Amino acid sequence: MKNDQILNTVKQINRDRVESSLFLPDFCSIKMVFSVVIIGVLLALILTLVPLRMDQQLWSDFALISLFIQWNGLMCSSVLCVLRPFFKKYSNQFVAVSSYLVLLIMITFLSEVTFYIIEAYYLTNIISSASHWEFLIHNLLIGGIISALALHYFYIQHQWRMKVQAESYTKLQLLQARIRPHFLFNSMNTIASLTRSKPEMAERITEDLAELFRMLFREDHEMISWSRELTLSEHYIDIEKQRLDERLSIRWDVSQIPADAMVPALILQPLLENAIFHGIEPEIKGGSIVVMGDFDKKQIRITIQNSNSKNLVHRQGNKIALANIEERLKVHFQGKASIACEDKNDEYFAIVTMPYQTKNDT
Amino acid sequence: MKILIADDEPLARERLYHILKEIDDDYQLVEASNGLEAIEQVNQEEPEIVLMDIRMPGMSGLEATQHLIGSDNPPAIIFTTAYDEYALQAFESQAVDYLLKPIRKERLEKALNNCRKLNKLQLEQLGQQNQEITYRTHISAQIRGTILLIPVKDICCFMADHKYITIKHNKDGELVETIIEETLKSLEEEFSNQFLRIHRNALVRKDKIEALEKQDDGRVLLKLKGLSNGFEVSRRHLSSVRKLMKS
CATH class of the missing domain: 3.30.565.10 (Histidine kinase-like ATPase, C-terminal domain)
Known part of the structure; x- marks a missing residue:
C-alpha cells in the first residue's frame, strides 16, 4: 500500500518533469539534417512517380522537384533551429501551433521566390501549365500536410521517449530506495x-x-x-x-x-x-x-x-x-x-x- | 524476576541490559547470543521472561520459541525486532507481544507488566504466516523438564510407534534413540526436502539411502549408511524410493 503511494508520487514528479521539456528536436544536429534530406528525396520521388508516366522528362522533373523540396526542407529546418531557444520558454501546444504557422509562412515565401526566379529567367516550361496562384496553393497544401504529419510524428516520438525516460527514472528512484x-x-x-x-x-x-x-x-x-x-x-x-x-x-x-x-x-x-x-x-x-x-x-x-x-x-x-x-x-x-x-x-x-x-x- | 536477553548483537543486548536495570535494579539478567544459547540458558537459569530477537544466526528466535513453548513450564516470550514486515504482520494477527528496536523504556515496561504466555496454537499459526521458519533446524524433546535439541542434520530416521515417534540420530559418533510427541505426517511435510516416506511408519534421511534388498519372503528392505538392519519399504512407497535412487 505504502509502496504504491510512493510509486505514484514518483511517477507524478517524473511526469511533470517530462511535460516541461520541448518536443521539437534539434534541427541543427547532423542527424536531423540528414533525416530531412532523406525524407525530402523520398517525397520528391513520390511526387514524380504519382502521375504514372514513364518518359525521358521523368528524371529531370525529379531533379527539379527534389531541388525545390530540399531547399524548402533545409530552410524550414534552419528557421526552426534558430527559433528553438525562443520556443523553449513556451508550452508544447504553443510551440506546435506557432511552428506550424512559421512553416506555412516559410513555404509561401519560398514558393514566391521560386516563382519569381522561374519568371525572371524564362524557365516557365517547367511549370508551363500552372498559374502563379495554382503553384502557390499546391505548394501550401503539400507543405501543410507534410508539416502537420512531421510535427505530429515528433510529438508522438517525444511522448514515447519521455515515457521511457520517466519509467526508468521511476525505477531508478524506487530501486535506490531499496536499501x-x-x-x-x-x-x-x-x-x-x-x-x-x-x-x-x-x-x-x-x-x-x-x-x-x-x-x-x-x-x-x-x-x-x-x-x-x-x-x-x-x-x-x-x-x-x-x-x-x-x-x-x-x-x-x-x-x-x-x-x-x-x-x-x-x-x-x-x-x-x-x-x-x-x-x-x-x-x-x-x-x-x-x-x-x-x-x-x-x-x-x-x-x-x-x-x-x-x-x-x-x-x-x-x-x-x-x-x-x-x-x-x-x-x-x-x-x-x-x-x-x-x-x-x-x-x-x-x-x-x-x-x-x-x-x-x- | 529473572529475564533472558537473546540477541546476536552485543550492542543491542547492552542497551536492553541498561534499560532493564533502570526499570528495576533487582531484575536478574542473563544473556544469549543465538537461539541455541537461549534454549540452553532457559534450561539452566529458568527465566520467567525471554526477550527474543527474531533474526539470529544458527537458530532464529522464532524456532527457539517453538522449542521453548513445548516445555512443561515455558517462560513468557516477548519478541524484539528492528524491522520485519512479514513477522510483524503475523504477530499482529496473533496478538503476540513484540517490541520494535530501538526499544523505548516505557514500551518495554508495559510489555513486562502484561506479558502473557504464548500458546502452541498461536505459534503454529505464526509459523505458517512467516515464510522464514518453514522448517526447523532442530527437533526438541522433553527430558526430565529440560529441552533436548537434536540437530535435524544428525537424524537418520523417524519411526512412528503408536502415539510417539522414535528418532534415530547420531550423537557424538553413536546412534541413539529419542522419543518425541509429534506426528509423522507433519514431520514429512516439514522436512520433505531431506526425508522420504518409505512406509506408513517410517521417514528416512534421503542422503543416507544406500541400497534396496529383496528378501525371500517378498518384502523389500532399505539399507541405510551406517545402519546394520534394514527398513521395510511398503509397496505403496516403493516406486518413489526407486525414483529417488535413480536420480
Missing part, C-alpha cells in the same frame, strides 16, 4: 546503545549514516568518483561493524582502481549488504568479505567475495538487489557494464565490470 529498512533501524538501535557507552562512537556512526543517506536521497543519480564511492562503502561497513562486532571481517584490495574512475553512486553498498545478509549474519561465527579491484586501462572490475552460509535458511531478497544494480548499470553505461554472480559452494562472488571513465568523459 534494506532493516539497516536503518538496526543502525538507529546501534546508535541508541552507543550513546550511553561510547558517545564519540555514536557521533561518528551518526555522521556516517547521514552521509550515506544524503547520497541515497540525491535527486540526480549522477556518477561519483571511485574514491568517494570507496569512502561511502567504508562508512557503511563501519556502521555494520559496530553492530556485528568481530563477526564481520573485511579486506579491501582495491588500490589498483584509479581514484578518478567514475562509478554510479552507491553501486557497491547493496552488494556489501548482500554479502553481510547472506554470508555473515546467518553464521554464529560470522565470516569474511574480500573486495578486490582490477584495472586494465579500459575497464575496472570489482569483485566482492563472501563466505557462503551453510545454514539451511536461505533468505530471499538477493535477486532484487542484483536486478537493481543491473538496471542502474544499463542506465549509466548503455550495455557497456555488467554484473555477474558465481556461487562456488563455500564462496559467493559478485563481479561488477564497468568501463573506465573519468569526469571529463562523462
Whole structure:
C-alpha cells in the first residue's frame, strides 16, 4: 500500500518533469539534417512517380522537384533551429501551433521566390501549365500536410521517449530506495546503545549514516568518483561493524582502481549488504568479505567475495538487489557494464565490470 | 524476576541490559547470543521472561520459541525486532507481544507488566504466516523438564510407534534413540526436502539411502549408511524410493 503511494508520487514528479521539456528536436544536429534530406528525396520521388508516366522528362522533373523540396526542407529546418531557444520558454501546444504557422509562412515565401526566379529567367516550361496562384496553393497544401504529419510524428516520438525516460527514472528512484529498512533501524538501535557507552562512537556512526543517506536521497543519480564511492562503502561497513562486532571481517584490495574512475553512486553498498545478509549474519561465527579491484586501462572490475552460509535458511531478497544494480548499470553505461554472480559452494562472488571513465568523459 | 536477553548483537543486548536495570535494579539478567544459547540458558537459569530477537544466526528466535513453548513450564516470550514486515504482520494477527528496536523504556515496561504466555496454537499459526521458519533446524524433546535439541542434520530416521515417534540420530559418533510427541505426517511435510516416506511408519534421511534388498519372503528392505538392519519399504512407497535412487 505504502509502496504504491510512493510509486505514484514518483511517477507524478517524473511526469511533470517530462511535460516541461520541448518536443521539437534539434534541427541543427547532423542527424536531423540528414533525416530531412532523406525524407525530402523520398517525397520528391513520390511526387514524380504519382502521375504514372514513364518518359525521358521523368528524371529531370525529379531533379527539379527534389531541388525545390530540399531547399524548402533545409530552410524550414534552419528557421526552426534558430527559433528553438525562443520556443523553449513556451508550452508544447504553443510551440506546435506557432511552428506550424512559421512553416506555412516559410513555404509561401519560398514558393514566391521560386516563382519569381522561374519568371525572371524564362524557365516557365517547367511549370508551363500552372498559374502563379495554382503553384502557390499546391505548394501550401503539400507543405501543410507534410508539416502537420512531421510535427505530429515528433510529438508522438517525444511522448514515447519521455515515457521511457520517466519509467526508468521511476525505477531508478524506487530501486535506490531499496536499501534494506532493516539497516536503518538496526543502525538507529546501534546508535541508541552507543550513546550511553561510547558517545564519540555514536557521533561518528551518526555522521556516517547521514552521509550515506544524503547520497541515497540525491535527486540526480549522477556518477561519483571511485574514491568517494570507496569512502561511502567504508562508512557503511563501519556502521555494520559496530553492530556485528568481530563477526564481520573485511579486506579491501582495491588500490589498483584509479581514484578518478567514475562509478554510479552507491553501486557497491547493496552488494556489501548482500554479502553481510547472506554470508555473515546467518553464521554464529560470522565470516569474511574480500573486495578486490582490477584495472586494465579500459575497464575496472570489482569483485566482492563472501563466505557462503551453510545454514539451511536461505533468505530471499538477493535477486532484487542484483536486478537493481543491473538496471542502474544499463542506465549509466548503455550495455557497456555488467554484473555477474558465481556461487562456488563455500564462496559467493559478485563481479561488477564497468568501463573506465573519468569526469571529463562523462 | 529473572529475564533472558537473546540477541546476536552485543550492542543491542547492552542497551536492553541498561534499560532493564533502570526499570528495576533487582531484575536478574542473563544473556544469549543465538537461539541455541537461549534454549540452553532457559534450561539452566529458568527465566520467567525471554526477550527474543527474531533474526539470529544458527537458530532464529522464532524456532527457539517453538522449542521453548513445548516445555512443561515455558517462560513468557516477548519478541524484539528492528524491522520485519512479514513477522510483524503475523504477530499482529496473533496478538503476540513484540517490541520494535530501538526499544523505548516505557514500551518495554508495559510489555513486562502484561506479558502473557504464548500458546502452541498461536505459534503454529505464526509459523505458517512467516515464510522464514518453514522448517526447523532442530527437533526438541522433553527430558526430565529440560529441552533436548537434536540437530535435524544428525537424524537418520523417524519411526512412528503408536502415539510417539522414535528418532534415530547420531550423537557424538553413536546412534541413539529419542522419543518425541509429534506426528509423522507433519514431520514429512516439514522436512520433505531431506526425508522420504518409505512406509506408513517410517521417514528416512534421503542422503543416507544406500541400497534396496529383496528378501525371500517378498518384502523389500532399505539399507541405510551406517545402519546394520534394514527398513521395510511398503509397496505403496516403493516406486518413489526407486525414483529417488535413480536420480
